[in-house]
Amino acid sequence: MRLANAMLQTFVLLTCGAVGSSAEPAYAQEQADVADVPSQDLTVRENQKMRYFLIGAADGAATPEEPYGLLVVLPGGDGSSDFNPFLRRMHKHVLGSRWLVAQAVAPRWDDKQFDKVVWPTAGLPYAGAKFTTEELIEAIIADVRARSKIDVKRVFLLGWSSGGPACYATMLRKESSVTGAFIAMSIFKPNQLPSLENAKGKPVYLLQSPDDRVTPFVFAEEAEKALGAAGCKVQLKQYAGGHGWLGNVWDMIGEGIQWLEKPETATANTPAPLSFADPGLEDPAVGKKPAAWFLPGIFYTTELGYKVESETKAVFAGERCARLERVDPKGNAAFGNLMQVIDATPYRGKRVRYRAAVRTEVEGEKNTAQLWLRVDRVDKNKNEVIAFFDNMHERPIRSNEWRHYEIVGDVASDANDICLGMILVGSGQAWLDDASFEVVGADVALTGAEAEKTKVSVPADKASGNVLANPSFEDGDKTPADWKSGADIDGVEYVWDKNVGHKGKASLCLNKTAKRYFPVAQWYQIVAREADRPSLKVSTQVKAEAVTKAIIDVIFLDENDEMISHEWAAYIGAKEAKDPPAQHDWKEYQGKVKIPAKAKKIQIGLQIYGPGKVWFDEIKAEYVD
Ligand SMILES: [Ca+2]
Numbered sequence: 182m183r184l185a186n187a188m189l190q191t192f193v194l195l196t197c198g199a200v201g202s203s204a205e206p207a208y209a210q211e212q213a214d215v216a217d218v219p220s221q222d223l224t225v226r227e228n229q230k231m232r233y234f235l236i237g238a239a240d241g242a243a244t245p246e247e248p249y250g251l252l253v254v255l256p257g258g259d260g261s262s263d264f265n266p267f268l269r270r271m272h273k274h275v276l277g278s279r280w281l282v283a284q285a286v287a288p289r290w291d292d293k294q295f296d297k298v299v300w301p302t303a304g305l306p307y308a309g310a311k312f313t314t315e316e317l318i319e320a321i322i323a324d325v326r327a328r329s330k331i332d333v334k335r336v337f338l339l340g341w342s343s344g345g346p347a348c349y350a351t352m353l354r355k356e357s358s359v360t361g362a363f364i365a366m367s368i369f370k371p372n373q374l375p376s377l378e379n380a381k382g383k384p385v386y387l388l389q390s391p392d393d394r395v396t397p398f399v400f401a402e403e404a405e406k407a408l409g410a411a412g413c414k415v416q417l418k419q420y421a422g423g424h425g426w427l428g429n430v431w432d433m434i435g436e437g438i439q440w441l442e443k444p445e446t447a448t449a450n451t452p453a454p455l456s457f458a459d460p461g462l463e464d465p466a467v468g469k470k471p472a473a474w475f476l477p478g479i480f481y482t483t484e485l486g487y488k489v490e491s492e493t494k495a496v497f498a499g500e501r502c503a504r505l506e507r508v509d510p511k512g513n514a515a516f517g518n519l520m521q522v523i524d525a526t527p528y529r530g531k532r533v534r535y536r537a538a539v540r541t542e543v544e545g546e547k548n549t550a551q552l553w554l555r556v557d558r559v560d561k562n563k564n565e566v567i568a569f570f571d572n573m574h575e576r577p578i579r580s581n582e583w584r585h586y587e588i589v590g591d592v593a594s595d596a597n598d599i600c601l602g603m604i605l606v607g608s609g610q611a612w613l614d615d616a617s618f619e620v621v622g623a624d625v626a627l628t629g630a631e632a633e634k635t636k637v638s639v640p641a642d643k644a645s646g647n648v649l650a651n652p653s654f655e656d657g658d659k660t661p662a663d664w665k666s667g668a669d670i671d672g673v674e675y676v677w678d679k680n681v682g683h684k685g686k687a688s689l690c691l692n693k694t695a696k697r698y699f700p701v702a703q704w705y706q707i708v709a710r711e712a713d714r715p716s717l718k719v720s721t722q723v724k725a726e727a728v729t730k731a732i733i734d735v736i737f738l739d740e741n742d743e744m745i746s747h748e749w750a751a752y753i754g755a756k757e758a759k760d761p762p763a764q765h766d767w768k769e770y771q772g773k774v775k776i777p778a779k780a781k782k783i784q785i786g787l788q789i790y791g792p793g794k795v796w797f798d799e800i801k802a803e804y805v806d
C-alpha cells in the first residue's frame with residue numbers, strides 16, 4: 182500500500198498540479214497518450230490463430246545494449262485486441278524502455294468457445310482448439326526472441342481474470358521458458374494444472390480483491406498457500422473494490438513487476454514503519470531506492486526525463502544536498518519528483534509542517550520548483566482519498582538563492598500515509614536541502630488552496646453570540662472577508678453588492694439567469710463547532726427579485742471535512758409549482774437546525790437554486806437549546 186502510494190505521485194500531482202487536463206474525453210486522452218508507443222500486429226509463422234501485439238519496439242528499431250525484459254500478457258474478458266491501448270499505456274507508464282510487452286490475442290476456434298473457455302489449456306481443453314494456450318505463449322516467446330534481444334531471466338507472464346488460469350498452466354509446465362508470473366483476479370484450480378513443484382523457486386505475484394464477487398479472494402489465498410508449499414516465492418497483494426482494474430492501476434502493476442524482478446528484497450505486504458529520514462539530504466544515494474528520498478516509478482524515471490543526484494558543491498548546510506534536473510526534453514513527464522513516504526500513524530489528528538530549503542535554475546513562467554505534501558486516508562468505501570494536499574501550485578519557487586519554504590497541513594485521524602517532496606515542473610534544475618518535518622500547534626495557519634476552502638472563520642464580536650465573522654458583509658478588500666463563493670457556474674453571477682444593504686452599505690447577492698436548479702451556487706462561511714448546545718438558530722435579512730428558490734443551508738462537516746448531513750434553515754421562493762416567485766424588499770427569514778454530535782465544523786451556505794436575484798444581509802447564527 183505504501184509503495185503503491187509512493188508511485189502514485191505522478192498521477193495525483195498531475196491531477197492537482199500545474200499540468201494535465203481532466204476535461205479531455207477519456208478516449209481522446211488515451212489515444213494521445215499511446216500515440217508514441219509502438220505496437221506491431223504480428224502472427225507467429227503466419228498462423229492467423231497465433232496473433233499477438235508486440236508493444237514497445239518499432240519494426241526495425243535498433244537493438245538496445247541491454248536485452249529487453251519480456252512481459253507476455255493474457256488479457257481477461259474475451260482476450261481480444263481491444264486491450265491494446267490499455268497495454269500500450271501500461272508499457273509507457275509502468276515498464277518503459279527496458280521492456281517489451283507481447284499481448285496475446287485469444288484465438289477463437291468457433292462461435293461457442295468463448296462461452297466456455299477463452300484461453301483453453303491442457304488441463305481445461307477445448308475440443309475445437311488446434312493448440313493450447315501454453316503452446317501459444319511459448320510460440321510467442323520464441324517469436325519475440327527471434328526478433329529482439331530478450332533477457333531470458335526476465336520473461337514474465339501477466340494474466341488477469343479469464344487469462345489467469347492459462348498463466349498458471351504455462352508457468353507450471355516442465356521446461357517452461359517463463360521466469361515468473363503476475364496473476365490477478367483469477368480462479369486457481371490445481372486439479373487442472375501440472376504439478377506445482379515444476380515452478381519451484383519461481384516468483385508468483387498474486388493480486389486479488391477481498392471484495393471480488395466474480396473470482397472470490399479464497400482462490401488467491403489457496404494459490405498463495407499451495408504454491409508457497411511447492412517452493413514458489415509467492416506474494417499476495419490485496420486491493421479494495423472488487424473484480425477489475427480499480428484504483429491506482431499503474432502503481433499496482435508496477436509494484437507487482439518490481440517484486441517479480443526482485444522478490445527477495447521486496448516487502449510489499451509487511452512495510453516497515455517509515456519515519457521522516459535524511460532531513461539534511463546527506464545520503465549519497467539520494468533519489469535511489471532504498472534511500473529515504475527517492476524518485477517514484479523506478480522503472481521509468483529516466484524515461485520521464487528527470488534525474489536526481491547528490492551534490493557536494495554549493496550546499497545549504499552539511500556536506501551534501503540533492504539536485505533534481507530535467508535531462509531529457511523528450512521525456513514523458515511534465516515534472517520530476519523527489520519524495521519520501523512517512524507512516525501517518527504517529528501524526529494522526531495533528532497539524533504538521535514540512536519545511537525545506539530550495540534553490541532553482543529555471544527560466545520562464547512554466548518552469549518552477551514546488552514543495553508538496555499529501556495526506557492519504559481510506560474512506561468509508563475503502564477508497565484511498567486525499568485528506569490534505571498542497572503542492573505550492575499558487576506560490577511556485579523560481580529563486581536562484583537558497584530560501585526556506587513550508588507547507589502546513591492537518592493529518593486526518595484515520596490517515597495512512599504522508600507523502601512529501603519537491604517537484605520540478607518543466608525544465609531546469611532545483612536543489613533541495615535542510616528539510617524538516619514536525620508537529621506544530623493548531624495556531625499555525627494551514628497552507629494551500631484546498632485548506633483555504635474549508636478554513637474556519639472566527640467572529641470578531643463573540644459577545645454578540647453570533648458565530649459568523651463579517652455578518653454584515655461590510656469588511657473585505659477584493660472579496661468579502663471570511664465569505665467564499667462556490668464554483669463558477671454558467672448563468673450565475675456572484676455579487677458582493679456595495680450599493681445594496683439592509684444595514685451598512687454592502688450585502689451578498691446571487692443572480693441566477695439560468696433556468697435550471699443544478700448546479701447550486703452559494704456564498705459560504707465555515708466555522709468551528711464550539712458550544713455544546715444542540716441547535717443552531719440562523720436568521721438573515723433577505724431581499725428578493727423573482728426568486729424561484731433560494732436556501733439558507735446549514736452543512737455539518739466531520740473532522741475530515743466530509744459532510745455528515747445538512748439542513749435547510751430557511752426557504753425563499755415558490756414552494757409549490759403554482760406559487761409565484763418571491764418578490765420583496767428586506768425581510769427577515771429564520772430557522773433552527775439540530776447539530777449532529779459528530780460535527781466538527783459548520784458551514785453556512787447562502788444558496789440559489791432556480792433563477793432569480795437574491796440579496797442577504799445581517800446574517801446571524803447562534804447556538805441555542
Ligand atoms: Ca545538507
Ligand SMILES: [Ca+2]
Pocket residue numbers: 653654655682683684685686687688798799
Ligand atoms: Ca451590510
